[in-house]
Amino acid sequence: MGARRIAGMVAGVLSAGAVAAAITVFNLPVAGESPGSAASTPVATVEIAKLTLVDRESHDGTLGHGDTTSVLSRGSGTVTGLPAEGATVTRGKAIFRLDDKPVTLLYGSLPAYRTLSTGVKGADVKQFERNLRALGYRGFTVDGTYSWATASAVRDWQDDLGLTRTGTVDPGQIVYATGAVRVDSLTAQVGTVVGPGAVVEKVTGTSPMATVRLDTSSGRLARRGATVRVTLPDGKVVPGKIIKVATFVSQGENGEADTTGIKVTIGFTSKVKSRGAAAVTVAFTAGKRPNVLAVPVAALLALAEGGYGVQIVDGSLTRVVGVETGLFADGKVEITGNGLQAGMKVAVPS
Incomplete structure (x- = not known):
């Protein structure tokens, strides 16, 4: 390239x-x-x-929303509801429905990995309690201990979602992401029977980003934090900043050797709209x-x-x-x- x-x-x-x-x-x-x-x-x-x-x-790039993340089902059942491709899902909303029960998106970096019930303590409890409070539920302390007061608030939350008021949180009920997500593509369809670990959909962040793949010979341009200028599909030039630099390997075809390149992800410092993948031109500072x-x-x-x-x-x-x-x-x-x-x-x- x-x-x-x-x-x-x-x-x-x-x-x-x-x-x-x-x-x-x-x-x-x-x-x-x-x-x-x-x-x-x-x-x-x-x-x-x-x-x-x-x-x-200048190098050619693609405007989109960054890398995709797979949303997995933690339980078994029939997919009965899915968001539309391109839709934004925020905290407290269903990212999909399984057996007509919502699987709810919450914010956090730690994945749900165990059942939360009275007496359980840990960082995952505190992360869940933060979300419960952000959704407007009160009467408990955000302290990393799943108390009877936490369980009482959970029963209210479950009642609002139309779930059985157990007071415990099964990991199959929730999915964590670092923030609101944009549905990039649907892997399953309504009516698909899935089991634990099945990919239901793929999501990205909601902020538009540009990505550029560089040859290793151009690696000097890929400096995290460096500013760039991005020419959008409509010809408008906007400032951007390199937020991620990663190495990738492309497998060679027909006996050719694999090639190594550099993938650069660029965030924008001004408002940019993106409705899907589009070609852009990124001007890096070479000197x-x-x-x-x-x-x-x-x-x-x-x-x-x-x-x-x-x-x-x-x-x-x-x-x-x-x-x-x-x-x-x-x-x-x-x-x-x-x-x-x-x-x-x-x-x-x-």
Whole structure:
């Protein structure tokens, strides 16, 4: 998957041939000659600017909602209700129904793994009690101990759900996720008979994300926390941040060797809408040079004796100054040279 440079962006020092169309051959004056000479004022000039140059490298990506997670049935029975694909399920709502009883989504990182009943203590109890309180039930303390007061609140919760008021929580009654989920796809259908461990549906988070698969040669771009620019399907460019970097292996076909790549997940720092997978372009920062002097690439002069220069314009006087080039980006080039300062005017082709 080859990288595409944004128009005008070239990393490092360009050869004269690569920018020949933008550079005029010019002889640098011999040292000791008069520093200025009278000439007609060039048709166009620009000021030498002091700025931060950012070189970006673009890669194709996909807009979606991140990786999917499988929702498993913990019990046996017939699937009698399912949410629609693309639907959002929040805390306290049924993520599916088994034998016409809701399996309820709760928030937390610890999966349900045992029956909760009076006397049980632990982090899973505290996680469940937090959810019970968030759903509006009271009369108990969120302390990690499943007390008679917790059981009483559970009976009220079960009654509201249309379940038998047992006061205990079977792990098959609940599913935990770190937050609200979006239903990505349905694996089962209403009427499917399932057993413990059967995949009922696959879900994602609700926040849109972009993913990009990079070759290992582009691994330098994949820095967690780095900012990127994402061009959406409608052409709008929005900021993003790399939130996850993971290595993946693609199996080779027809005897070819497996290949290793890097999967980059990008979150957005502004509101982005996504209704399903769509193609995007992600511009990574490949190089950055803060507080440098820069001119448009078209201002460079390719000197006959080698190297580059710029033509300084000072009223009716002009002179050529040899320069060293640095980073090329956004149609500009970093320059250093004797006596150059921000605000000086240089000639550019009209």
